[in-house]
Each structure stands twice: as structure tokens, then as C-alpha cells.
Amino acid sequence: MNDRHSTLAQPLRMPSAARIALHVLLFALGAVVGVAGSLVQAGWFPGGLLLALAGAAGLFLGASRATGSRGAAVASGAGWMIAVVLLTASRPEGDFMFAAGGGSYLFLLGGMAVAVICATLVQGRQPGGPAARLGK
Template sequence: MTEPADARPPRRSIPAAVLGTRDERLKEPQPSPAWRIAAYALFFPLGFAVSVCGAFVQALWPPAGVLLALAATGATFYAGLRITGTRLGAAIPAAGWFAALLLLMVPRPEGDNVLWTNATSLSWLFVGSILGVICATLPTRTSWFPGVPGPPR
């Protein structure tokens, strides 16, 4: 029997097409332990670098710079989650991001500040923190510890 001309697969939303559905993400194969450890080692300095760059970008272009810095921050956290397949993969770049913030928030002896107490800096700090928490609590293929499988689903 022939199919009707308008029998197409259902359309997926843009986020589902780009990021995949929850079931598709949970069925992805787990990377090897050596690959995960190498990714953890690379994502900490990447989170640090994104934080430093974001601090200057959000101040350089006030309305659009904050969105650009937040997009890079969220993408880094989510990439850590997806590449490693663990929640620790999102927490490692978030730890690097916060470590850089601790250094950037301290005023210099000359009186210079990198992050000021204005709306753009505070929104970048607050929303970036929320993005880190969201990415670190998304469903993953394993538990917090690198490579220890969780209970069967």
C-alpha cells in the first residue's frame, strides 16, 4: 500500500533538533574514562578563560555583551555535560568560571576594578551562576563521580 503524500515525520522543535531529546541524550554511549579525565582537565581552564573573556565582553558592549558572555558561559557548561556525560563535566567548567570571578572581583591596589556593581556585571554574575546550576543538574548517563554508572533506568 502506498503512503499518502502528506505522511511526513512529525516536526521537532528547534531545541530538540539541536540538543536532542532527553531519551536520545541518555542513550548516547559513555566516553572512555581516559577521555573523560582529559576532558575534565581541559574544561577547567576553558571555564576560567570564558569567565575572563566574558567579564570584559559584558563591559565592552553593554546590552549585547552580556548576552554574548552568557551564551558562551552556558555553552561551555553544557558542552562539559554533553561531552563527558557526567554532571561533574558541567561542574568542572563552572568551578573554573567561579575561580576566575574570585580573582576578577578583587579590587587592585591602584583602585581599578574589572567587575563593577552595575546592572550588566551583576546580571552576568547572577545568570551565569544559574546556568551553571542548571547544567550541573540536568539528567545524565552517570552519577556525579566520573564513570560510575547510576542505577538502571
């Protein structure tokens, strides 16, 4: 059997402890950006909404570009989304963070869209080697 094809049969390598710690840190940072964005977007509408979405986009895209993987954008986006969804739930006392206005819905849906866009913008790891064209 060819050596090149035998590497396909190898089990997947587990991520290192540093990569896991980085993703946990990015998850927590996403939650912090989500909480901060939820406070800013309601305070200075519409500029606060744009600022909150720009901050979230900066985190998602920066994390994915810095690590070179989509997992970093997904981890920070998941932290952002969980924090924002938890803030939308009302408490038994009747307190809530988000009002039922258009800005809150734009922040929630816009942030999710920004997370998906930033996660798909990063290019995955490409195999090394010379570039070749088929048919030559």
C-alpha cells in the same frame, strides 16, 4: 550471597587519568570563558551580557553532554566562577575589572545560575538492562 548484591560492596573505582585531564582542561576552558565573558559583557551592554552568558551556557552544557556526566559541567563552571570572582576583587592600586553596575551583578549571578542549571540538566548514567515495571 547473591552476585548482584556483592557488587555493591566493591570500592569505588578511581577515575582514569584521561578523565582527570579532561576535567582539568574543562576547568581551564571555563576560566578562559569567564575572562572573555567579563570583557564582553561590559563592552556591549546588554547584548554583550547575553552573549557572555550564552557562551558560558554553551560551554557548561556542551561539556556535560559530550562527556555524559555532571562532573564536566561542574569542572567548567568552577573554573568560570573562580576566574570571575578573582576579577571582581580590586587591586591595591585601585584597579578593578567589574564596575558596581547592574550588568556586572547579572553576569556574576546569571553565570552561576546557568552553571547550576546546566549541571542538573544532564541525565546521569542509567543502569543497563531491560526496562521493568514494578508489580508485574
